[in-house]
Amino acid sequence: xxxxxxxxxxxxxxxxxxxxxxxxxxxxxxxxxxxxxxxxxxxxxxxxxxxxxxxxxxxxxxxxxxxxxxxxxxxxxxxxxxxxxxxxxxxxxxxxxxxxxxxxxxxxxxxxxxxxxxxxxxxxxxxxxxxxxxxxxxxxxxxxxxxxxxxxxxxxxxxxxxxxxxxxxxxxxxxxxxxxxxxxxxxxxxxxxxxxxxxxxxxxxxxxxxxxxxxxxxxxxxxxxxxxxxxxxxxxxxxxxxxxxxxxxxxxxxxxxxxxxxxxxxxxxxxxxxxxxxxxxxxxxxxxxxxxxxxxxxxxxxxxxxxxxxxxxxxxxxxxxxxxxxxxxxxxxxxxxxxxxxxxxxxxxxxxxxxxxxxxxxxxxxxxxxxxxxxxxxxxxxxxxxx
Numbered sequence: 001x002x003x004x005x006x007x008x009x010x011x012x013x014x015x016x017x018x019x020x021x022x023x024x025x026x027x028x029x030x031x032x033x034x035x036x037x038x039x040x041x042x043x044x045x046x047x048x049x050x051x052x053x054x055x056x057x058x059x060x061x062x063x064x065x066x067x068x069x070x071x072x073x074x075x076x077x078x079x080x081x082x083x084x085x086x087x088x089x090x091x092x093x094x095x096x097x098x099x100x101x102x103x104x105x106x107x108x109x110x111x112x113x114x115x116x117x118x119x120x121x122x123x124x125x126x127x128x129x130x131x132x133x134x135x136x137x138x139x140x141x142x143x144x145x146x147x148x149x150x151x152x153x154x155x156x157x158x159x160x161x162x163x164x165x166x167x168x169x170x171x172x173x174x175x176x177x178x179x180x181x182x183x184x185x186x187x188x189x190x191x192x193x194x195x196x197x198x199x200x201x202x203x204x205x206x207x208x209x210x211x212x213x214x215x216x217x218x219x220x221x222x223x224x225x226x227x228x229x230x231x232x233x234x235x236x237x238x239x240x241x242x243x244x245x246x247x248x249x250x251x252x253x254x255x256x257x258x259x260x261x262x263x264x265x266x267x268x269x270x271x272x273x274x275x276x277x278x279x280x281x282x283x284x285x286x287x288x289x290x291x292x293x294x295x296x297x298x299x300x301x302x303x304x305x306x307x308x309x310x311x312x313x314x315x316x317x318x319x320x321x322x323x324x325x326x327x328x329x330x331x332x333x334x335x336x337x338x339x340x341x342x343x344x345x346x347x348x349x350x351x352x353x354x355x356x357x358x359x360x361x362x363x364x365x366x367x368x369x370x371x372x373x374x375x376x377x378x379x380x381x382x383x384x385x386x387x
Contacts, residue, residue, distance in 0.1 A: 011279070011307060024272070024315025024360055025322065027264035032323045032356040034257020036348045038250045041333070044344035045246040048181035049239030050128065051215045052084075056225060057207040059234045063245070063338060064097045064207045069233070071203035076230055077210065082221035084211045086124050091211035093119040093126075096191050098198055099340055100165045103155040104332070111332070113154060114340035115165075116183075117191030123176075125211045129183060134159050134174030139190050145174035147184035149343035153332060157187065166197040182242065182335075185343045209238060245337045252336075265363050268315070272367025276308055280375040287375050297376035304375050308368020309361055316360025320353045 056077050057067035069077075071094075077083075078092045085091065096117040101110045120139050123129055137143040146157045156163050161172045170189065178184045195202050212218055222235040236244075280287070287300060327348040335342045 011283070024268045024312055024363060025318035027261060027268040027363065028316045028319030028356045028360045029322045030264055030319075031257065031261035031359050032320060032348065032352050033326060033346070034253060034260065035352050035355065036323065036326065036346045037331075038253040038257065039349065039352065040347040041253065041342070041344045042243070042246040042250045043347055044180060044342065045182050045242045045335075046239060047179060048183055048242040049237065050126065050211075051237060051239055052212055053125065053238035054210050054212055054218055054221055054235055055207055055238045055241045056210065056233050056235050059232045061206075061234070064095075065099070065338065067206035069094070069205045069208060071205070073231055073233070074205055074208055076228060077208050077225065077233075080210075080221055080224060082213055082217040082224065084213045086121060086211075088121065091121060091125050092208055093122045093210075094191060094205040094208045095119070095122070096194055096200070096204075096206050098194060100187075102157075102163075102165070104153055104341075105155050106153070108155075111154065111341040112334065112339055113150070113187060114185070114338060115187045115189065115194065117194030118188050119191060122188070122209075125209055126178075126183070127211070129176050129178045131174050132177045134172075136174055136176075137188065137190060138173075140193070141190070142168055142170045142193065143173045143189065144170045145176055145188045146172055147186050148175060148177045149184040149330065150187055151175055153185070153341070153343055154187075168197055180345065182342055182344075185332075185341060245335065248336045249333065261359070265359065268363045269367040272308060272311065272364060273370060275311070276304065276368055276371035277374070279307070280304070280371050280378075283375075284378060287378055291378075300376040301369075301372045304372035305365070305368045308372070309364045312360045312364025312367075313357065315364075316357045319360065320356045323348055323356070324353075 055064075056069070057064060058069060061067040074092070074094045078090045080090075083090045083092055098115050098117075099112050100115050102113050103109065104111050123131070123136060131145070132148065134145070137145050144157070144163065146154075151157055151159075157172055159172055159175055163170050163172065176183075176188075191205065192202050195204065210221075212221060218237055225231055225233050225235045290300065291297075326346040328345045330343050330345045332341055332343045334340070
């Protein structure tokens, strides 16, 4: 016969368990926060890609920054029948990427920022990017357009500001919104000017982003490009390329967060053990009385385990509630694969909150089973003689 659950609920409310609840809450909060940080970083990079776009770069390059495509190769790509057409021809944007150092507004420290040289078709190729202030840059002029996060993060890049880098002076003529993607942390200018500034050949690009005629045309486009003897290229869906760029830091955050969560979880388990063993010691006469009334050992084990799970659930809920305000809070970090600063937001999603609750319940089981077994095996007669 099971012990009424109301007994355990009254016991939880009557006894001081805030210490273990706090420890559980902190452990769960850290666990969920680290996972939401990794989720936000990956989501920011994945959002940079479109399923309708493909990225073409040199076959042996693992990032844009070390790619190399000559102008005649770019022309071969642009002439593909699998590329969508725009008002000014095929929707292909040959681009170059460099890293420049600019101060952060928040700290004044230097950040490595990705500066992208683009073509006049860059906005048309990436249809989801919208100008929110000013206008798009004009080819051949020392003009910049900056992402919405770049305006907030880097000193001296507000609309109308002049910035100096690479020995030249540039004017910020526009601000764009890339929907929370990595482009929001970038600064864009004309590709030909950026090549000249860094003393590179003007007919060399590092990648070509194309808008496909349809998402289903990717396989045909990839096969045509990789089999062309004039090219030595690697073709990926844009969304897959940016997802791969998130792998290193995402893995680092998850591993580090798991280690920290595990260490704090062990502490929480010991806190739960201490609390439950204290409860068993204080309630030895109650337990003996319950056993004398006919409740079996398994009933006592289940009863005390339920009590431990209630405490764990409360602690997990507190930890999850503490993390929820971090949702969409923006932070910055260095993306080790592009060697550039990237702003991204925490993403506290329902599945991560459920994972946090499950983590708390696991700690509750680990900390509740030994005291529950100890309570069930307590001697009845000696304890009752003390009444």
